[in-house]
Amino acid sequence: RSSGEKFEFQAEVSRLMDIIINSLYSNKDIFLRELISNASDALDKIRFLSLTDKEILGEGDNSKLEIQIKLDKANKILSIRDRGIGMTKEDLIKNLGTIAKSGTSAFVEKMQTSGDLNLIGQFGVGFYSVYLVADYVEVISKHNDDKQHVWESKADGAFAISEDTWNEPLGRGTEIRLHLRDEAQEYLEEGKLKDLVKRYSEFINFPIYIWGSKEVEVEVPADEDESNDEEESPESSSEEGEDDAEKSEDEDSDKPKTKKVKETTYDWELLNDVKAIWLRSPKEVTEEEYTKFYHSLAKDFGDEKPMSWSHFNAEGDVEFKAVLFVPPKAPHDLYESYYNSKKSNLKLYVRRVFISDEFDELLPKYLNFLLGLVDSDTLPLNVSREMLQQHSSLKTIKKKLIRKALDMIRKIADEDPDESSDKEKKDVEKSSDNDEKKGQYTRFWNEFGKSIKLGIIEDATNRNRLAKLLRFESTKSDGKLTSLDQYISRMKSGQKDIFYITGSSKEQLEKSPFLERLKKKNYEVIFFTDPVDEYLMQYLMDYEDKKFQNVSKEGLKLGKDSKDKELKESFKDLTKWWKTALSFDNVDDVKVSNRLDNTPCVVVTSKYGWSANMERIMQSQTL
Numbered sequence: 001r002s003s004g005e006k007f008e009f010q011a012e013v014s015r016l017m018d019i020i021i022n023s024l025y026s027n028k029d030i031f032l033r034e035l036i037s038n039a040s041d042a043l044d045k046i047r048f049l050s051l052t053d054k055e056i057l058g059e060g061d062n063s064k065l066e067i068q069i070k071l072d073k074a075n076k077i078l079s080i081r082d083r084g085i086g087m088t089k090e091d092l093i094k095n096l097g098t099i100a101k102s103g104t105s106a107f108v109e110k111m112q113t114s115g116d117l118n119l120i121g122q123f124g125v126g127f128y129s130v131y132l133v134a135d136y137v138e139v140i141s142k143h144n145d146d147k148q149h150v151w152e153s154k155a156d157g158a159f160a161i162s163e164d165t166w167n168e169p170l171g172r173g174t175e176i177r178l179h180l181r182d183e184a185q186e187y188l189e190e191g192k193l194k195d196l197v198k199r200y201s202e203f204i205n206f207p208i209y210i211w212g213s214k215e216v217e218v219e220v221p222a223d224e225d226e227s228n229d230e231e232e233s234p235e236s237s238s239e240e241g242e243d244d245a246e247k248s249e250d251e252d253s254d255k256p257k258t259k260k261v262k263e264t265t266y267d268w269e270l271l272n273d274v275k276a277i278w279l280r281s282p283k284e285v286t287e288e289e290y291t292k293f294y295h296s297l298a299k300d301f302g303d304e305k306p307m308s309w310s311h312f313n314a315e316g317d318v319e320f321k322a323v324l325f326v327p328p329k330a331p332h333d334l335y336e337s338y339y340n341s342k343k344s345n346l347k348l349y350v351r352r353v354f355i356s357d358e359f360d361e362l363l364p365k366y367l368n369f370l371l372g373l374v375d376s377d378t379l380p381l382n383v384s385r386e387m388l389q390q391h392s393s394l395k396t397i398k399k400k401l402i403r404k405a406l407d408m409i410r411k412i413a414d415e416d417p418d419e420s421s422d423k424e425k426k427d428v429e430k431s432s433d434n435d436e437k438k439g440q441y442t443r444f445w446n447e448f449g450k451s452i453k454l455g456i457i458e459d460a461t462n463r464n465r466l467a468k469l470l471r472f473e474s475t476k477s478d479g480k481l482t483s484l485d486q487y488i489s490r491m492k493s494g495q496k497d498i499f500y501i502t503g504s505s506k507e508q509l510e511k512s513p514f515l516e517r518l519k520k521k522n523y524e525v526i527f528f529t530d531p532v533d534e535y536l537m538q539y540l541m542d543y544e545d546k547k548f549q550n551v552s553k554e555g556l557k558l559g560k561d562s563k564d565k566e567l568k569e570s571f572k573d574l575t576k577w578w579k580t581a582l583s584f585d586n587v588d589d590v591k592v593s594n595r596l597d598n599t600p601c602v603v604v605t606s607k608y609g610w611s612a613n614m615e616r617i618m619q620s621q622t623l
């Protein structure tokens with residue numbers, strides 16, 4: 001159709017489409033999952049709006065929240081239709097022509113080199129995967145606020161939009177018609193489509209139907225048939241013998257004569273079971289099902305398992321069910337502009353109805369790396385999102401979610417044989433999935449350790465719980481990670497404080513004169529080398545009644561020496577001279593100290609001042 005209004009794709013979309021259309025990517029199946037996921041999103045949106053405005057759904061078929069798939073073999077068209085919110089003309093231009101999400105550029109780049117399209121859905125460009133299998137795509141859409149329009153493109157840098165005056169009216173929703181490429185004719189096979197829907201769309205909460213054919217045996221009156229035959233070919237009556245036999249049978253049974261014939265009938269066939277996984281008892285859900293569910297939430301269909309999950313049912317004043325996942329890897333943009341970002345990965349449902357995945361009231365920012373959902377029976381259904389955001393139950397839900405999340409993370413450590421002390425090791429080693437769990441907390445820490453640190457800074461209530469999850473290297477950790485509890489278990493008798501030092505690398509810190517004496521006296525010192533650690537230590541004052549002492553700061557006490565007073569006295573003139581020589585602009589004080597061994601003197605930071613490392617960080621402004 002050449003009549004429509006023409007538009008050019010945003011350059012980035014065009015580039016993406018070029019890559020897709022020329023892609024040799026073998027897993028072309030993914031397009032179906034993306035289309036069904038979009039259909040499901042559109043249905044979620046209309047269902048949400050219908051909570052406050054019942055009229056919006058309309059009547060009859062229009063009010064059925066469902067997805068339909070149809071195959072047209074003759075014209076080589078596969079179509080997927082939903083009765084979701086639909087798109088206005090403006091929506092079509094905006095949604096199917098430009099890319100809003102950040103990070104898409106990086107994705108396009110990555111795809112060009114790796115050729116892996118599996119993560120396309122995560123980048124808000126899943127729709128364009130249709131061009132893996134089609135060379136011409138029509139999107140017919142009807143939104144309540146606009147007339148029905150057709151968007152169409154042959155992926156040649158442009159698309160056209162026309163008011164739809166020729167197709168059957170949709171009522172409301174969207175139909176995507178894929179004109180399949182010659183190499184993609186397999187997607188016209190019913191069996192293939194059914195398989196794909198079952199595989200990819202297990203967790204779609206709307207019924208998915210296919211217009212399927214069925215061979216059925218039907219009984220048709222045989223005599224009618226025969227009399228017809230006779231009429232058409234009167235010669236056949238000459239075979240008297242047969243005729244007679246049949247007649248006698250007829251007389252015997254005295255029933256109307258029928259015969260069975262095979263007939264092909266068409267009907268909508270339901271392909272999925274819409275029972276939500278989170279409503280089932282955790283005991284009944286298999287590991288494989290959780291993994292698949294995670295993949296569908298993450299829009300990541302690789303074969304990696306989530307690191308951990310927690311599925312629970314909260315009862316009491318506020319009732320809800322929740323499933324939380326720790327992903328196997330941190331997403332590419334987790335800490336990108338962390339302090340400005342508002343991005344939670346938790347979906348909120350109220351009584352099975354999807355409300356939003358942009359609810360920041362459910363989890364604190366530092367737990368944004370978790371994925372999952374919450375379904376609450378306590379929250380009201382028929383109020384606006386804004387009202388819901390202020391609902392008092394959210395606070396209770398949040399509190400419980402944090403608690404459960406931190407428990408889940410601690411369990412990753414508890415189950416990791418690398419984490420336990422030698423004494424405990426024997427017990428842990430007995431468990432069967434030992435190999436899989438080995439080293440998993442280190443993996444967690446490497447991916448999400450920074451989130452735990454940010455948590456200590458932000459979440460005063462859970463500071464101690466979070467501090468338990470902290471890992472670091474120290475002068476005694478032997479290149480491995482260690483914890484505060486382990487540090488405390490190794491403390492020397494009489495040692496009151498937890499010693500640490502901050503800097504840009506372990507190598508640099510190991511040479512520090514501040515460590516000389518501590519090492520010699522066999523004290524353990526923690527190395528904090530992440531820029532965020534400096535901030536962290538401003539919030540983490542103590543742990544299990546032990547104070548933290550930065551060994552490069554004033555206040556380091558390594559036990560009294562009988563000669564201290566004597567030395568102080570005999571060097572009085574020198575320290576006095578030095579103080580005036582350096583002047584008060586440069587130093588607060590000059591003291592005799594017992595913190596050094598070989599080095600004659602060091603510059604120490606005052607108790608409340610910035611450490612040298614902090615000065616360095618502030619100068620480079622990195623976090």
Ligand code: ADP
Pocket residue numbers: 034038039041042082084085086087095096121123124125126127128173174
């Ligand atoms: P994403 O789904 O991550 O936003 P897509 O490329 O899959 O990215 O889709 C782009 C946008 O197009 C969607 O955000 C949505 O606004 C719109 N869209 C796609 N399919 C449909 C549909 N079936 N019904 C309504 N809107 C749709």
Ligand code: MG
Pocket residue numbers: 034037038121124125126127
């Ligand atoms: Mg999508």
